Amino acid sequence: MANLRGNPKQPTSYVLVAASSSFLVNVLHFFLSAKARKASGLKYPIPYATEEQAAKDPKAYAFNCTQRAHGNFVENQTPFLGALLISGLHYPTAAAALGAAWVAARAAYAVGYAKRGPQGRVAGFLVSSLSDLVLKGMALWTSVQFAMAAYT
Template identity: 40%
Template sequence: MVTFTLAPEFGYTLAVSVLSSVLVIGLGARVGGYRKVANVPLPIMYADEAEALKDKKKMIFNCKQRVHQNTLEGFTSYMVTLLIAGLQYPTASAALGLIWCLGRVAYSYGYTSGDPKKRSLGAFGHIGDLGLLVLNGKMAYDMIRAGCLN
């Protein structure tokens, strides 16, 4: 049986995971809140392209929806890497998670500004994703190496 002890600093990792979940919920709420403004009824996911090109509110709605969808597309792998890296590197994983969160906020505000090209404002958030992947890779390498030495 394998046992391990979590460092108290793992609480930082957990706090960032909670913050990340609240962020995703907030992005979804922004979509729902703007749905009436843009007059895009449920269950329609996006405003029609022709309508969005004519109506700035519909375009902004589509951008808000895309931000939320894009965030959800990578959220599972982000959370897995955040929590696994936090087992060995709790402070570093929390810091990288915060970078990811700040990047998502900047991405959202840039994308929904009315000029979707401004989404690149949040590109720095990929530092969080990549950093977490590196930490997970290092943990895998260290575990495999330790097993090979036995």
């Protein structure tokens, strides 16, 4: 059986740090959404303010922004984790660096969207999207290399 502790001096350890730090971004989203929900006065189980509420009340609009940011994060976290872990099998240092960039950018996306609305998410979006795209390319290439090695 493999040693589950691993070698903390190996670059693959940093891939795991990047992966697990993404969970903290989800916690950040929870706090941002909870704060905005309380400020807006919208009660559970309402997932979003209506269009009319958001148009009349800046706090309801801000709540919608935090909810949408959180939804977007949840939509993107699983594919990110898959790409990170697969690419980390062959390119651990690059994958860890790109993973860290993605996590930091997603935190900036969350805070920017919560504070400034859709325009506040642009920088975080650009960095996270670029990091994610490169990770997915590396994951695909890693998979192809593994498949080719299986037939040689």
